[in-house]
Amino acid sequence: GNKNINAKLVLLGDVGAGKSSLVLRFVKGQFVEFQESTIGAAFFSQTLAVNDATVKFEIWDTAGQERYHSLAPMYYRGAAAAIIVYDITNQASFDRAKKWVQELQAQGNPNMVMALAGNKADLLDTRKVAAEEAQAYAQENGLFFMETSAKTAANVNDIFYEIAKRLPRV
Ligand code: GDP
Numbered sequence: 188g189n190k191n192i193n194a195k196l197v198l199l200g201d202v203g204a205g206k207s208s209l210v211l212r213f214v215k216g217q218f219v220e221f222q223e224s225t226i227g228a229a230f231f232s233q234t235l236a237v238n239d240a241t242v243k244f245e246i247w248d249t250a251g252q253e254r255y256h257s258l259a260p261m262y263y264r265g266a267a268a269a270i271i272v273y274d275i276t277n278q279a280s281f282d283r284a285k286k287w288v289q290e291l292q293a294q295g296n297p298n299m300v301m302a303l304a305g306n307k308a309d310l311l312d313t314r315k316v317a318a319e320e321a322q323a324y325a326q327e328n329g330l331f332f333m334e335t336s337a338k339t340a341a342n343v344n345d346i347f348y349e350i351a352k353r354l355p356r357v
Pocket residue numbers: 200201202203204205206207208209219220221222223224225250251306307308309310335336337338339
């Protein structure tokens with residue numbers, strides 16, 4: 188039969204990596220060039236039908252600034268899934284993403300489904316992080332990896348869909 192699953196999902200990653208833009212694209216199908224910085228965190232929800240289930244994502248889009256770091260556990264605690272976002276044109280954002288992965292591995296729910304999103308995949312000319320490097324890192328650390336673009340919509344629904352498929356069916 189069809190199952191209804193509620194899944195808390197948190198987006199983590201450096202300021203400017205495109206967390207809010209990915210959520211805006213997924214939830215509203217929109218993109219803005221001058222997305223305002225998130226203060227604290229913002230909440231959204233969106234439902235997705237997968238083969239055998241309807242997944243209602245309860246999405247926490249966090250700010251990413253270091254001064255809000257101490258708030259992050261409130262958002263990832265109890266989360267069923269996390270998307271750790273970096274910007275493929277920014278090496279420091281990839282380093283920051285790895286720090287988030289370490290923190291989730293140490294403090295997060297051990298069954299959490301974790302996705303690594305290399306965002307701004309439309310900006311190939313200014314790429315700094317090789318897809319192969321990110322893919323290898325993700326594989327070693329038990330995440331799945333996709334390059335996304337909130338701007339063109341490439342792989343945005345797909346990453347949420349892949350998470351939905353991986354969630355435990357209770
Ligand atoms: P956040 O701080 O991680 O929430 O990042 P934002 O969603 O606020 O995005 C930061 C900036 O990057 C904004 O100016 C966005 O328009 C831009 N941006 C976000 N995603 C993409 C993308 O996929 N491609 C391009 N070219 N720009 C993006």
